[in-house]
Amino acid sequence: MESLLNAQTNMAAAENAAELNAAEENGSNMVCYVEYDIGTRAYKAKPALGNFFIGEFPQLDLIKELLENKAIHKDDVDDFLYCIETIRKGSVTTRNLHVRLNIIGKESAELYRLVFCRIDSRDGKNQSIMVFFYEVQKESGILIKETKKTSTDSLTGLYNQRGFIEATDELLASQEKGEYLIVEIDVNQFKVINELFGIEEGNRLLTAIADALREASEKIKGGFVAARLRADVFAVCMPHTRRGVDRLFTFCNRAAERWSDKHKVFIAFGLYVITDRTVKIEKMLEHSHTAVNDAKGNYLQRITYFDSKRRASVLQTQVFISEMEEAINKQQFDVYFQPKVNLQTGKIVGAEALVRWIHPERGMISPMDFIPVFEKCGLIY
Missing domain, CATH: 3.30.450.20 (PAS domain)
Incomplete structure (x- = not known):
């Protein structure tokens, strides 16, 4: 080198x-x-x-x-x-x-x-x-298998995603009875906070939320695993009780309020109730992530559960993504031109291109159904 x-x-x-x-x-x-x-x-x-x-x-x-x-x-x-x-x-x-x-x-x-x-x-x-x-x-002095170094988030001291998965597996194995849930916690518009107040202040907010999760772990009985998954996204595994969820919500929002009285911070919570413990923790996190995405931007309802409707939406998204390449190769996308007419002259002055997916089994699929999916997944821009 x-x-x-x-x-x-x-x-x-x-x-x-x-x-x-x-x-x-x-x-x-x-x-x-x-x-x-x-x-x-x-x-x-x-x-x-x-x-x-x-x-x-x-x-x-x-x-x-x-x-x-x-x-x-x-x-x-x-x-x-x-x-x-x-x-x-x-x-x-x-x-x-x-x-x-x-x-x-x-x-x-x-x-x-x-x-x-x-x-x-x-x-x-x-x-x-x-x-x-x-x-x-x-790298000298680094042992990859050393648990603390590979499972802990350096900024907050909480678990990282790898540590969260391992600790949650252990928690669920040790607690055979009772209903548990995965909660994903996401700070709305965190990038804006970084831009307005700077990275250091953004990090101070993240550590405040981490401290709030530690405080919640002392009050919520039955096991509690907390992690910072990435950037401004946290995750918790805990017993599913109304009181426990309320406490978690209160502790996190109180931390956000203490962080700054000049800027209102909104925190979204996505909840996935664990009904099948054979499901991988990674998949549970995907479900809680789907729920938190619905809660982000909704300032009236900041706690959202993953339910059958959202499950259907996830499955439909996966179907669209898996079928896109074949649809392109088999020319299933048709372009329709909608004329633009000058109202004064009555003449056509242009056209708007509209795409339709002509599926061999499901017929015409509206662009309102598949375009948002492709944009969200980065398949189109």
Whole structure:
């Protein structure tokens, strides 16, 4: 890797040597680095990403290519995107971020330490992000199997997603009786909070919510597991009682109120009642995530349960996604042109293109049904 490190000094970003030097700690464990242009989304990678990941990497759009080739583990995608967005919008004090993510290589999924480093030209016209990939297994003093280091969120001290899954499995195995639920907790418009008050204040809000969850764990009996899954998203596994849910709601909202009297913070809660304990915790989290998405933005009803209606919606979404590629290949999408008429002259002056999915079994599917799904999943823009 010595040649890699030498090559970095020849890059245009070398004028910010302080940031680069900070990112290059333990450089002998670095397997590759990427320079990502914020404006164009294009990037340069040395060595090429195709050496490590399955798929095509034409270096046109870093984020799109990593996600389309599933190079980032699905559980870590949000953390990766959060780091990119935070560095992109960050101030001088947030030019470097370190995070551990599961990277899916050609042979297996491995834990890597990614360092994100913001690089600006002197005139401010060119902005880029450096991403350094370090092999965690080879880092001095790090034991990957050490539970605390691989299952704990560094900011809040709560479990991370991996730790939450393990601890929740243990809780449910030890508590054979009683009904339990998974709660996903999400701060509405958290990115706006970061932009208005800064990253440090945003982190202070997150730690306040984490402290509220610890306080709730002391009051709610029957077992309580809390985690910060990613960014501003928390999760809890606890007994399903009305009193317990009310306490959780109260503790979290009280923490948000104490954080600032200048900005009203709304917190959404998505609840999934565990009816089948053989279901994987990851799937339970997906259901609570569906519920919390319905609660976000609804300032009147901030607690939403995952129910049969939402289950049907999830299944329909999965069906649409799985059938999209075949529908394109078999030309099932038809375009209809709706004329635009000049009311003064009565002449057609243009047309609006409308797409319809002509399904061989279900007939015509309205764009109101499938377009929002494809947009939400990033299949269309």
